Amino acid sequence: MLIGSSKKFRRADFASVVISEIMTVHSSARTDIAVPYDDSAGDTLIALNDIDLVYDLDGPQPFPALEAIDLNLNQGDFICAIGPSGCGKTSLLRVLAGYERPTHGVVSVDGRPHTKPDSEVGVVFQQPNLFPWLTIEKNVNFGPRMKGIDAHERRQRVSYFLEMVSLIDAAKKLPHQLSGGMKQRAAIARALAADPKVILMDEPFGALDAFTRESMQMSLHEIWTKTGKTIFFITHDVEEALLLSNRIILMYPNPGRIVEDIANPFSAMLSDTAPSDLRVSRDFIEMREYLVRRIKESGEY
Numbered sequence: 001m002l003i004g005s006s007k008k009f010r011r012a013d014f015a016s017v018v019i020s021e022i023m024t025v026h027s028s029a030r031t032d033i034a035v036p037y038d039d040s041a042g043d044t045l046i047a048l049n050d051i052d053l054v055y056d057l058d059g060p061q062p063f064p065a066l067e068a069i070d071l072n073l074n075q076g077d078f079i080c081a082i083g084p085s086g087c088g089k090t091s092l093l094r095v096l097a098g099y100e101r102p103t104h105g106v107v108s109v110d111g112r113p114h115t116k117p118d119s120e121v122g123v124v125f126q127q128p129n130l131f132p133w134l135t136i137e138k139n140v141n142f143g144p145r146m147k148g149i150d151a152h153e154r155r156q157r158v159s160y161f162l163e164m165v166s167l168i169d170a171a172k173k174l175p176h177q178l179s180g181g182m183k184q185r186a187a188i189a190r191a192l193a194a195d196p197k198v199i200l201m202d203e204p205f206g207a208l209d210a211f212t213r214e215s216m217q218m219s220l221h222e223i224w225t226k227t228g229k230t231i232f233f234i235t236h237d238v239e240e241a242l243l244l245s246n247r248i249i250l251m252y253p254n255p256g257r258i259v260e261d262i263a264n265p266f267s268a269m270l271s272d273t274a275p276s277d278l279r280v281s282r283d284f285i286e287m288r289e290y291l292v293r294r295i296k297e298s299g300e301y
Contacts, residue, residue, distance in 0.1 A: 042074030051105035064255035080241035088256020122196035128187040137171040143194025181212040
């Protein structure tokens with residue numbers, strides 16, 4: 001009886017400590033947790049100036065998807081776009097990719113007008129979209145071949161990027177022979193092999209299981225660190241944004257607009273801190289709670 005009572009008291013004490021810690025975080029949350037990102041300090045690769053996008057403009061019910069978007073994507077940025085469903089994240093990606101021409105405003109890539117898809121902007125979707133009749137190495141080879149790169153350099157690129165995503169042993173396999181995570185790594189290798197200036201990613205890990213998702217997150221972070229590529233990444237997962245990006249843009253709907261552009265310090269800590277340790281740190285929890293609260297304040301959560 002005494003032993004049972006002791007266990008109950010220990011459990012109660014532990015629960016009290018946990019609740020106390022949570023209440024402390026909420027009651028003493030800093031107001032300066034979100035530091036605005038200074039995009040004037042870097043070399044701009046893509047610039048969006050005063051972008052509006054209206055679907056069905058001449059129809060009976062025009063829909064304003066984006067309004068007054070001003071955004072610079074700088075060399076080496078890893079930008080995560082977050083916000084409630086319908087806030088225009090995918091519409092913004094489609095404008096960046098050249099799939100949609102804005103109703104108003106100008107998009108430029110490396111100082112040149114950008115009005116249609118081109119090889120300077122690579123895209124990775126939630127579904128890998130590999131050519132099912134081509135082997136993995138031939139899928140990765142496709143972009144460099146379309147750019148007219150000579151065969152010797154293409155072979156070097158294919159081997160380099162398949163090695164980078166740990167798929168060199170799967171080079172001769174067809175897409176249907178790979179797991180979901182392997183297919184997505186192949187899609188990332190294909191985008192990298194074409195050597196675009198910017199890579200756009202529309203929830204690329206959204207369809208993966210939790211274990212594979214975290215593995216892919218760490219792989220992508222390592223690839224970004226090695227290559228220095230500029231990445232624009234859409235996610236609904238606030239923790240994913242905090243772990244991967246150096247910059248987070250928060251969007252609100254009706255019409256889609258950017259309400260915050262925040263510097264994110266946490267991805268830089270992954271070089272010497274495990275993701276599991278970052279997630280339970282006080283600063284990480286405060287930033288996550290701040291972003292979740294801001295998304296809820298949009299009224300569309």
